[in-house]
Amino acid sequence: MSDTIEIKVRGYHLDVYGHVNNARYLEFLEEGRWALFDGKLDLTDWQTRGLSFFVVNININYRRPAALGQTLKIHSFLSRIGRSSGVIRQEVFIKASGELAADADITFVIADSSRGKALPLTGDLAREFEIFQPRK
Amino acid sequence: MSDTIEIKVRGYHLDVYGHVNNARYLEFLEEGRWALFDGKLDLTDWQTRGLSFFVVNININYRRPAALGQTLKIHSFLSRIGRSSGVIRQEVFIKASGELAADADITFVIADSSRGKALPLTGDLAREFEIFQPRK
Amino acid sequence: MSDTIEIKVRGYHLDVYGHVNNARYLEFLEEGRWALFDGKLDLTDWQTRGLSFFVVNININYRRPAALGQTLKIHSFLSRIGRSSGVIRQEVFIKASGELAADADITFVIADSSRGKALPLTGDLAREFEIFQPRK
Amino acid sequence: MSDTIEIKVRGYHLDVYGHVNNARYLEFLEEGRWALFDGKLDLTDWQTRGLSFFVVNININYRRPAALGQTLKIHSFLSRIGRSSGVIRQEVFIKASGELAADADITFVIADSSRGKALPLTGDLAREFEIFQPRK
Numbered sequence: 001m002s003d004t005i006e007i008k009v010r011g012y013h014l015d016v017y018g019h020v021n022n023a024r025y026l027e028f029l030e031e032g033r034w035a036l037f038d039g040k041l042d043l044t045d046w047q048t049r050g051l052s053f054f055v056v057n058i059n060i061n062y063r064r065p066a067a068l069g070q071t072l073k074i075h076s077f078l079s080r081i082g083r084s085s086g087v088i089r090q091e092v093f094i095k096a097s098g099e100l101a102a103d104a105d106i107t108f109v110i111a112d113s114s115r116g117k118a119l120p121l122t123g124d125l126a127r128e129f130e131i132f133q134p135r136k
Numbered sequence: 137m138s139d140t141i142e143i144k145v146r147g148y149h150l151d152v153y154g155h156v157n158n159a160r161y162l163e164f165l166e167e168g169r170w171a172l173f174d175g176k177l178d179l180t181d182w183q184t185r186g187l188s189f190f191v192v193n194i195n196i197n198y199r200r201p202a203a204l205g206q207t208l209k210i211h212s213f214l215s216r217i218g219r220s221s222g223v224i225r226q227e228v229f230i231k232a233s234g235e236l237a238a239d240a241d242i243t244f245v246i247a248d249s250s251r252g253k254a255l256p257l258t259g260d261l262a263r264e265f266e267i268f269q270p271r272k
Numbered sequence: 273m274s275d276t277i278e279i280k281v282r283g284y285h286l287d288v289y290g291h292v293n294n295a296r297y298l299e300f301l302e303e304g305r306w307a308l309f310d311g312k313l314d315l316t317d318w319q320t321r322g323l324s325f326f327v328v329n330i331n332i333n334y335r336r337p338a339a340l341g342q343t344l345k346i347h348s349f350l351s352r353i354g355r356s357s358g359v360i361r362q363e364v365f366i367k368a369s370g371e372l373a374a375d376a377d378i379t380f381v382i383a384d385s386s387r388g389k390a391l392p393l394t395g396d397l398a399r400e401f402e403i404f405q406p407r408k
Numbered sequence: 409m410s411d412t413i414e415i416k417v418r419g420y421h422l423d424v425y426g427h428v429n430n431a432r433y434l435e436f437l438e439e440g441r442w443a444l445f446d447g448k449l450d451l452t453d454w455q456t457r458g459l460s461f462f463v464v465n466i467n468i469n470y471r472r473p474a475a476l477g478q479t480l481k482i483h484s485f486l487s488r489i490g491r492s493s494g495v496i497r498q499e500v501f502i503k504a505s506g507e508l509a510a511d512a513d514i515t516f517v518i519a520d521s522s523r524g525k526a527l528p529l530t531g532d533l534a535r536e537f538e539i540f541q542p543r544k
Contacts, residue, residue: 008442008446010438010439010442011287011288011289011293011438011442011451012287012288012293012294012295012435012438012439014286014287014288015283015284015286015287016283016284016286016290016340017188017283018288021283021284022162022166022191022194022284023159023160023162023163023166023284024159026158026159026162027159027420030158030159030418030419030420031418031420034416034418034419038416043419044476044477052153054198055158055198056197056198056199057195057196057197057198058158058194058195058196058198059193059194059195059196060193060194060195061192061193062190062191062192062193062194063192068288068452069452144306144310146302146303146306147302147306147315147423147424147425147429148299148302148303148423148424148429148430148431150422150423150424151419151420151422151423152419152420152422152426152476153419154424157419157420158420159420163284166282166283166284167282167284170280170282170283174280179283180340180341204316204424205316289460294434294438294463294466295431295432295434295435295438296431298430298431298434299431302430302431324425326470327430327470328469328470328471329467329468329469329470330430330466330467330468330470331465331466331467331468332465332466332467333464333465334462334463334464334465334466335464
């Protein structure tokens with residue numbers, strides 16, 4: 001498990017403005033979440049248990065453009081577990097300057113794969129996510 | 137100018153869950169905004185005038201998965217012009233059923249390219265956006 | 273079925289050079305192949321029959337850069353059916369000038385889904401592809 | 409400079425078949441080339457010298473599907489320098505099994521940015537590429 005990943009900005013990440021494209025940030029964030037879960041939460045095992053992890057909302061702020069050759073640090077952690085949904089907070093920093101390039105709240109639910117219904121995030125299910133809380 | 141575009145879901149739009157990927161939706165939305173601006177707002181001309189259109193926030197709800205072969209209708213319109221930022225509202229419908237697959241608010245600013253500062257959305261600048269409001 | 277599609281070059285298609293990115297062309301070509309097959313060859317039905325369409329080689333020439341706002345025409349047709357593989361030819365033209373931006377040969381096999389082995393493209397299987405040959 | 413990179417296959421890399429998508433491989437290969445050039449060949453400096461690195465042909469074989477969670481090793485090296493073009497060879501291995509997932513020859517030219525014409529790959533220009541040859 002790694003709650004921080006680094007991605008170097010390449011030519012194919014940019015768009016007409018010469019900055020990392022809005023949609024590409026969502027791939028960077030998804031990469032950050034897969035890295036966060038690596039070795040801790042087995043989504044394949046979840047599928048066999050009939051559970052699906054679904055993102056239901058992404059609220060992302062684009063704060064500062066990221067340019068070719070810059071290295072981005074993406075920090076991800078569980079910021080909130082509610083009764084039926086949770087929130088993963090993700091922050092993208094420009095490594096050299098420490099400036100915030102983007103930050104996002106990713107709201108997810110755990111759904112029963114057969115019926116597609118969100119399950120209550122209580123008991124065992126809630127405990128499985130506690131490991132993703134920021135380390136003090 | 138077209139405030140509605142159609143996109144047919146293809147194999148390369150999907151991800152491991154067999155649904156349109158979260159990041160891909162942002163490309164669909166960007167396509168919708170380019171179509172909205174087509175012939176009405178010349179971003180190249182804007183660049184020569186020293187103006188840049190920057191998205192500063194995207195708040196997107198993923199409401200219902202979209203699957204292979206479905207046609208999506210993406211409806212885009214200006215929902216709000218404030219003093220320093222505006223909001224484009226975009227809704228993605230599954231054409232056959234009329235169900236909402238996703239909806240998003242895209243907050244933008246118009247920046248002075250040389251200084252990177254957001255300009256007040258008043259006067260002529262505000263008027264250029266009025267054509268994107270929903271037709272009554 | 274449509275053997276020609278049009279795609280308008282948008283800001284998110286470009287890369288650091290301001291031209292359509294190499295990888296993005298492969299999505300444009302895939303879109304062209306899905307459009308070619310639409311209504312003629314049902315890949316979902318194929319899956320239930322235990323057949324998979326696999327691309328085994330792509331040979332693409334990048335001949336002329338495509339820029340923001342240009343409309344591309346992508347022409348796709350079956351150029352060859354051999355004993356065990358077929359070739360789809362795809363050509364990308366810049367609509368306004370008629371110039372060739374890229375061309376590609378896409379070599380495919382039809383595989384038995386359960387064993388992953390390429391099937392001989394003879395008899396009924398070959399006939400299903402004849403409709404994709406260029407119209408005289 | 410690193411002639412080998414590793415990429416872990418994530419859910420957003422896959423397509424409807426549950427395998428890494430054809431177009432995505434081209435991004436993996438481009439990532440491999442940027443890593444190969446890192447610290448050795450400064451494309452930004454090249455631009456100021458009026459030189460552009462253009463890919464003119466990609467010939468890629470898809471040999472074995474790559475699936476979720478597998479780590480890919482991408483090996484890149486200069487395989488040929490001709491009078492007017494060069495070839496970078498790239499091979500994608502599934503790390504755990506050592507099997508070849510894909511291999512590609514990337515043909516490039518160095519162009520004079522102002523006239524867009526390919527320059528002869530001789531003298532100093534040829535020497536700049538010798539460092540990318542495989543180490544014996």
